[in-house]
Amino acid sequence: MKPLLLECGRDDVETRLLGTATTSRNHLASSIHLRWNGDPLYVSSMLGLNHTQQVESAQSSEWKKEIWKLHGLTVAASQATVLRLYVVPVFQTQALLLYRSKTSPVWLSGGGGKPTFQRVSTEDQSREVRKVKAMAIRAFYSLGLDYGVAKIGIQPGNQIVVVDVAPGPRINREMGVQLAEAVQLYIKRLPRLWASLDQVMLGADPEFIMQKSNGTLVMASDYFPRYGSVGCDAIWHGQNRSIKPLVELRPKPNKDPRQLVLRMYKDMMTASRRVNNKQVEWLAGALPHPKYPLGGHIHFSGILLTFQLLRALDLYLALPLMLAEDGNGVQRRPRYGFLGDYRLQFHGGFEYRTLPSWLISPTLTKGSLAAAKLIAARYPHLPLDDWYDRKLQQAYYRGEKKKVRERVKVLWESLRSLKEYAWYEKDLDRFYQMIVSGITWNEKEDIRKRWKLPPYQK
Structure with a gap:
């Protein structure tokens, strides 16, 4: 599995990403290596996105589940149903897009036909959307991956679960553009990652x-105000939210x-x-x-x-x-x-x-x-x-x-x-x-x- 090689500093990086980061079948390149001769020189981990060893490991569903559970993420069972399914393209700490299933419930085992999806704004501040974005990012981070597409489900009781993560999935044009722009921005920022x-x-x-x-x-609230240089943490004790212990x-x-x-x-x-x-x-x-x-x-x-x-x-x-x-x-x-x-x-x-x-x-x-x-x-x-x-x-x-x-x-x-x-x-x-x-x-x-x-x- 060879990574896509990109020369940093060229003006056509984004064009090359859109042209070569996806295949004719619209599969995202699962790994990218950046050739950069900047000064100062960085360690190799800065110039690799989705290291090939991590991509290869991520082909195993059992390996992914084991890692997610180790890191404390809740994982959907293979035969489970979810009330809603989200598809989330991710680049490092960014959830670039959000798609939510229109049909409910969604059978993860494949029964009942494929769900259809609609776009959801990444600026949506509802608790569910915020948690879904955070879960998608954590799912990638824990696997040692940098980008790809995550599937996050909502189970009964509003429990948020990881369904899957793919570093080289099939993507649509909109996903390709967003991911290409994210990689391009990362490349532009490389010289600024080194700081005094x-x-x-x-x-x-x-x-x-x-x-x-x-x-x-x-109780901390018996001595200190809610805010200030010495204050109370937001966590409350018992049923009274004004009583705070930390x-x-x-x-x-x-x-x-x-x-x-x-x-x-x-x-x-x-x-x-x-x-x-x-x-x-x-x-x-x-x-x-x-x-x-x-x-x-x-x-x-x-x-x-x-x-x-x-x-x-x-x-x-x-x-x-x-x-x-x-x-x-x-x-x-x-x-x-x-x-x-x-x-x-x-x-x-x-x-x-x-x-x-x-x-x-x-x-x-x-x-x-x-x-x-x-x-x-x-x-x-x-x-x-x-x-x-x-x-x-x-x-x-x-x-x-x-x-x-x-x-x-x-x-x-x-x-x-x-x-x-x-x-x-x-x-x-x-x-x-x-x-x-x-x-x-x-x-x-x-x-x-x-x-x-x-x-x-x-």
């Missing part, structure tokens, strides 16, 4: 939870990760004076309370979002951080903490949502943000081959640290080889030493102790 450190703006909204020593939850820090974004940490510290200092009580413990990590998984979301702007960037964050940040997590944290995945979890933001950037709350200690906080900054700026130079290793993904989701630790050591050497590593060497080295030491964080320990906040401030 001062170009990347960082933000964050890490969470923590408060409880008494006997395990009784203390505290969220929202420091003003900054290009310097050290300054971002300093702003978080000041916000925590203000919050700690308000809750200056040793009987109320502050807990962070992945799952210090069984009902409330915590996140350490990191926001990015000033850079372009690609699947390769998400895979680099998975490999060089989520995987290392998993080595230090409390053993209980594995229960957070895959509903939360799944690989490649992101959300677009109103400011034009995005947040990476895979990580647990790294507020556990200053070492983890400084290291996580410094690594995020370095990865975001230099990921086109970082090898991503390990991301496609199914056994490594399984080890991540199962919390099998022994299978991950040696691989992380090799990955970290790639990160260390970047000349910009020296900018944050102190914070990154301390972070690395902690994650490979075999020592794990204690999610039952008050984080104010390590941060030296009141009432533990010396």
Whole structure:
């Protein structure tokens, strides 16, 4: 299976895509390789779209189902019926078009004739359409693919399921045009995927939870407003939506990760004076309370979002951080903490949502943000081959640290080889030493102790 070879920098790329990316039978080329002699040179993963090995693996329905279930996606049974069926052409983080079946129900086994479809606006803000687009994108990402056509079904009870994904399906002219334009845009953006450190703006909204020593939850809404630099997360407790258990820090974004940490510290200092009580413990990590998984979301702007960037964050940040997590944290995945979890933001950037709350200690906080900054700026130079290793993904989701630790050591050497590593060497080295030491964080320990906040401030 040879990939379609495209020369970057030529004026006729889009014409060639429309002429050669589909065959006479309107089948989309299942893999594309970009020949680019730009400066700086990128690793091969940046110049391949739908790597041939992943395309070959995707020919197996059983393989796809196994991967989707590993990543926490709900998969339709082969003999199932769905109320509605969506066909979604995807290029990386974009759902390019939406088609929805007119007939209901749709028999996936082929009975009852082929359904007919109608166009649905990709700007439709209904919950179903938003969930369908997100599911289609996740289905491609989890398989290590970059583009193609997904089929997403709606089962009784409005359950959204993955029906199938095809990297080289039959397509209509409209799909061909949209996919060709997406590839052309990716090619145009290649020189801009490499960023200077001062170009990347960082933000964050890490969470923590408060409880008494006997395990009784203390509501964040009793102390903090809904919004502000220290506020309540949107999740509510019980039936009353005004009662909210999670505290969220929202420091003003900054290009310097050290300054971002300093702003978080000041916000925590203000919050700690308000809750200056040793009987109320502050807990962070992945799952210090069984009902409330915590996140350490990191926001990015000033850079372009690609699947390769998400895979680099998975490999060089989520995987290392998993080595230090409390053993209980594995229960957070895959509903939360799944690989490649992101959300677009109103400011034009995005947040990476895979990580647990790294507020556990200053070492983890400084290291996580410094690594995020370095990865975001230099990921086109970082090898991503390990991301496609199914056994490594399984080890991540199962919390099998022994299978991950040696691989992380090799990955970290790639990160260390970047000349910009020296900018944050102190914070990154301390972070690395902690994650490979075999020592794990204690999610039952008050984080104010390590941060030296009141009432533990010396």
